Amino acid sequence: MTMPSIDEPTSSASTAVGADTAPGPTPTAGDVARPRWSGFDSSWTISLFGTAVGAGILFLPMNAGLGGIWPLLVATLLIGPMTYFAHRGLSRMVVASPNPNPDRNITGVVRDYFGETAGRVVTVLYFLAIYPIVLIYGVGITNTVESLMVNQLGMDPWPRWLLAGLLVLAMSAVMLAGQRVMLVVTQWLVFPLIAVLFAVTLLLIPSWTLEGFGAVPAAGDFAMSLWLMIPVLVFSFNHSPAVSQFSVALRDRYGESSVTKASSVLRLTAVLLVVFTMGFVWSCVLALGPEGLQEAKDANLPVLSHLANVMGIPLIAWLGPAVAITAIASSFFGHWMGAAEGATGIVRTMVDRRGRFGDRSVRIGVSAFLIVTTWLAGVLNPSILSLIESLAGPVIAVVLYLMPMYAIHRVPALARFRGAASNVFVVIAGIVAVGGILLSFLN
Secondary structure, eight states, X not given: OOOOOOSOOOHHHHHHGGGTSOOOOOOOHHHHSOOOOOHXXXXXXXXXXXXXXXXXXXXXXXXXXXXXXXXXXXXXXXXXXXXXXXXXXXXXXXXXOSOOOTTOOHHHHHHHHHOHHHHHHHHHHHHHHHHHHHHHHHHHHHHHHHHIIIIISOOOOOOHHHHHHHHHHHHHHHHHTOHHHHHHHHHHHHHHHHHHHHHHXXXXXXGOOOTTOOSOOOHHHHHXXXXXXXXXXXXXXXXHHHHHHHHHHHHHHHGGGHHHHHHHHHHHHHHHHIIIIIHHHHHHHHHHHHHHHHHHHHHTOOHHHHHHHHSOOXXXXXXXXXXXXXXXXXXXXXXXXXXXXXXHHHIIIIIOTTOOSOHHHHHHHHHHHHHHHHHHHHHHOOOHHHHIIXXXXXXXXXXXXXXXXXXXXXXXXXXXXXXXXXXXXXXXHHHHHHHHHHHHHHO
16 A cells, blocks of 8 residues: 655745744755655664554454454555554654754644643643553553463463563663663564564464455444544554654754655555554454454453464464564553653643752653553553543544644644645544544443
8 A cells, every 4th residue: 555645845835934934944955855765764664663563553453353344444545544644744843843953842842833831731642642552551561471371381370460560660671771772672673573463464364254244334333333443543553652753853864855754754654554554453353253353352462362372373372472572562662752751741841840850850750650650550451442442542633633733724834734635634534533532432
């Protein structure tokens, strides 16, 4: 599936914005030409892919498949453009900022665009969009390892408080070791993850069946299934926690060309996610059928852990938990960064505006908060799909889909991005995702 290349800004359009806002960096001859693809771009593509591939994707087959294959087919066609255009809009808010300060991430840029009050609101929303995902990973990693111990290793389960604590501390230790260590670990995890996801997709092909999926649902049921699927789709393909730092890095490296370069990287990321993720989802759905998907949902297990327990294929019995653990860990790192960034912003802008606490004290406090609450989530074991549907998906939709489109409509510095059909598409997708939570409450 290829992403449409429409409404890309031109260099002349970018210079016209100067009349409406503070002057940005002056473009040079090197800025005007589209820069060639580099290892820097490939590294960011892998990092963005790794941030998106996590618990959402491993739980997506249950939510998507239970609605039937026809809503799933429509979702497959929609999720690529939704992912690309939404993340591109968020990136444009940062790369098009007239403030060249390298510390100006998404929360800082919003303060520049809308003022301090709006900046605080967005900082809170940004935190709420990412923090629940960190909790979800605490639940997912604990359930996955516990299932591996019992079903594949034949061990007695450890006390949940101990198992969750050790796993959360192990993942947190990578983050506390520093960003460079985290990036190295993530890149080492992502390449095997892609290979194994593809291998499992192929291994399940002999088990495919259309039994239970044959009937075309009524129009009302079809619309309802698709609507309830959207929040989980938004969550599963979300890599916004890394988009802020990605955009800052591209702005510093490519200057005026960062807008088109960001589009190229985000387009490739979306294509990779659609190919590997939806291929995996379709294979799981066709292999398990509606009854198997419902059993996996009731067990609150990633779909691969359930496959390992019921398929009777020795290779999948070991690959399933390995992929689940790797996917959760690789995505946990990127979301920890986003949650820590949001929590630090809340402390600095709302709790400690006078700067009484040093940076080191704030980092320690934020890290301790994330570790303890993620551990508690792993112990309490709430329903992961309920967390996705009721909180993470809709809040992500507001921050990722609606806020950038509002900024493009209102902020002079972003005027060159107005008038595109893709903007209307993103707004509609965001409204549908937010409405999905209201619908789930009514149901």
